[in-house]
Amino acid sequence: MNPYLPAFQWQSRAVLGRHLRVHMRNWHTVTLPPVCEPLILLLAFGVGLGEQIGDLTWHDKPIDYLHYLGPGILAYTVFMSSFFQSLFAAFIRMHFQKSWEGQLTTQVRLEHVVWGEALWAATLATGYAAVVCVVLAVFGLTGALPLHWGWLPLVFPLLFLGALMFSAFGLFFTAILPSIDHITLPFFLVIMPIGFTSSTYFPLPQTPVLDAVVLLNPLHHLAEGLRWLLLFGELTWHLPASAGLCVVLLLLLVPLDMRLLRKRVFGDR
Amino acid sequence: MDKNATHHHESHTPPLLQATGLVKTLGAKRVVDNIDLTCQAGEVLGLLGPNGAGKTTTLRMCYGYLRADAGHISIAGHDIATQADKARRLLGVCTQDDTYDNDFTVRGNLEQTGRYYRPRQADLPARIDALLKRFGLAPYAHQKPDTLSGGYKRRLMIARAVVHQPSVVFLDEPTTGLDPQARVAVWELINTLRDEGLAIVLTTHYMDEAARLSDRLQVLQDGRVRAAGLAQDVLGDVVGEHVVLLAARAPETPNALDWFRKRGDKPAQVLANWHIALDAPGLAAFVAAFPSLPYEVRQPNLDDLFLAIAGEDAA
Incomplete structure (x- = not known):
């Protein structure tokens, strides 16, 4: 069976709708983290730390740290929220709440549950990115963060694609983690290495090894591409590179997720 | 057991559930080995067997949760493997564990379950x-399921299965x-579902439950059908015609037990x-061999069936 087709079937949308409904009921509390986190990061690091360290050198240009940080936080938000949602929240739903089992006794099949989880994580992460944009806009209105806002509509489909890929990555770990006690492992094994080699918080030194590593890091291309686009209005190769890497990884991860989760959920081959 | 006479269907219409030659291996173990099942409209089929007999795995294959390694399952003529959407639209499931969605209220659970089916149930709110x-759930409609008692949680699970x-x-x-009170309430609900014409497949460990609710029994043992049919026929096949009860503390009982074992x-x-x-x-030979030993004789029941199967497993 084609593992990608269920993404477009009504059952996946029904699962997505379920998650959306639950989220909307708690909107007043669940909206706080995506609003407060970028605000705190921009104030603490962008403004606070930025005043201490002065300008950075990025591609041989001097750049204010707050300016460097803003687009990076947008990329990092998409990465963290989708990964966290598809790993932690999906694991809880699968293992403890047994809501997957409840869905699987209806017309919803496992491939729909998996796509529903991935689409939800991507939707949520893109929504959080929109909230980050609002926070960035507030900084922009004060004159502290001048960005090329006209490019934002172009950016959102790419943010969604990146979030979808990272949620497929999160579901991979949902499938293989033996228990909730091991849930911190992916944070050490995936989030920290990807995050530290992504140029989100600081420019990376140029070495042959690091250059090769970041070349394959979609978050690095997303952060760099957003920085060029939103700070200078330049469309660089980083954004298509990020999109291409995300598509390739999605094509690889989705069938793998399906296979591993089938084994996990059904004890089946 | 008298309801067998009233509810058992000698129908010539195709059964709503028809499963043939089901096989399932999980890990290295063949959990289900060539099982056939049928269930007609308005009939309750009781699946019995000790733990590990293959009841839940058989059921999970029938409702499409697990894929059968071999065999064929159809729901109202729709193959569960090749016409999954049509077959699954026509079946409902109450799982062994409570798999309701505790992020929703009782009413919200029924609404959300309804959203997992197409074509949509007409007039779902009504x-x-x-x-x-x-189902007696109206007073709790706006509560979360976790706040309900065990009996009402099961009512919700059954209501979800038929929404x-x-x-x-x-x-x-x-x-x-x-x-016991909650069990009787659930039995009454199951009986009303049968009266509506639903085909019901039930697994249980409770012998009185199987006896009260089931029109036919199918006894599983080690993944195979050990006996099938009306309750009395199944008991006759597996247990025998009579059950003799001997007091364990009676002085002659050990001799009698040796005599039975030699037979x-x-x-x-x-x-x-x-x-x-x-x-x-x-029975006649026993009475002749131990004329002075006090004993009771009664008809076999489903508890004896379990004991007989457990004895076979131990052997």
């Missing part, structure tokens, strides 16, 4: 109102862990008594 009233008006319902140990009978001790299943000639 259907939910009717179910809440009928989309299926033709076949699978109930996997629907009353496990309930107090190939399998005495089973239950608390203060030994139970021995015998046919009529066996």
Whole structure:
């Protein structure tokens, strides 16, 4: 069976709708983290730390740290929220709440549950990115963060694609983690290495090894591409590179997720 | 057992559930080995067997949760493997564990379950109102399921299973862990579903439940069908015609037990008594051999069936 087709079937949308409904009921509390986190990061690091360290050198240009940080936080938000949602929240739903089992006794099949989880994580992460944009806009209105806002509509489909890929990555770990006690492992094994080699918080030194590593890091291309686009209005190769890497990884991860989760959920081959 | 006479269907219409040659291997173990099942409209089929007999795995294949390694399952003529959407639209499931969605209220659970089916249930809000009233859940409609008692949680699970008006319902140990009053309430609900014409497949450990609810029984042992049919026929096949009860503390009982074992009978001790299943000639031989030994004789029941199967497993 084609593992990608269920993404477009009504059952996946029904699962997505379920998650959306639950989220909307708690909107007043669940909206706080995506609003407060970028605000705190921009104030603490962008403004606070930025005043201490002065300008950075990025591609041989001097750049204010707050300016460097803003687009990076947008990329990092998409990465963290989708990964966290598809790993932690999906694991809880699968293992403890047994809501997957409840869905699987209806017309919803496992491939729909998996796509529903991935689409939800991507939707949520893109929504959080929109909230980050609002926070960035507030900084922009004060004159502290001048960005090329006209490019934002172009950016959102790419943010969604990146979030979808990272949620497929999160579901991979949902499938293989033996228990909730091991849930911190992916944070050490995936989030920290990807995050530290992504140029989100600081420019990376140029070495042959690091250059090769970041070349394959979609978050690095997303952060760099957003920085060029939103700070200078330049469309660089980083954004298509990020999109291409995300598509390739999605094509690889989705069938793998399906296979591993089938084994996990059904004890089946 | 008298309901067998009223509810058993000798129908010539195709059964709503028809499963043939089911095989399932999980890990290295063949959990289900060539099982056939049928269930007609308005019939309750009781699946019995000790733990590990393959009841839940069989049920899970029938409702499409697990893929059968071999065999064929159809729901109202729709193949569960090749016409999954059509087949699944016509079946409802109450799982052994509570798999309701605790992020929703009782009413929200029924609404959300309804959203997992296409074509959508016509007039779903009215259907939910009717179910809440009928299942005694109306006073709790706006509570989270976790706040309900065990009996009401099971009622919610059964209501979820029928919210989309299926033709076949699978109930996997629907009353496990309930107090007697709550069990009786669930039995009444199951009987009303049968009266509506649903085909119901039920697994249970409770022998009185199987006896009260089932029109036909299918006894599983080690993944195979050990016996099938009306309850009395199944008991006759597996247990025998009579059950002799001997007091364990009676002085002559050990001699009698040796005598039974030499004949190939399998005495089973239950608390203060030994139970021995015998046919009529066996009973006559026992009476002749131990004329002064006090004993009781009664008809076999489903508890004896479990003891007999457990004895076979131990052997």
